[in-house]
Amino acid sequence: MDVDLTAVRWTKSTYSPENGGNCVEWAPAYASTTGTVPVRDSKSPAGPAMMVSADAFAGLVALARSADL
Known part of the structure; x- marks a missing residue:
């Protein structure tokens, strides 16, 4: 399914470093x-976006919070 995300407002993850690097936006x-x-x-804003359910995203956030990153 193609979804037009050109007008979507993106937010950078609070887990992303200030200097760029490995950044995730949602x-x-x-x-x-x-x-x-x-x-x-975030380094490839014109690139593809992964579409996940709200429950799956909550699981990803929980994993990021619990991981020793």
């Missing part, structure tokens, strides 16, 4: 209206 407004969370690599 679109909370899109998620709140659809129940699907777009996730992308």
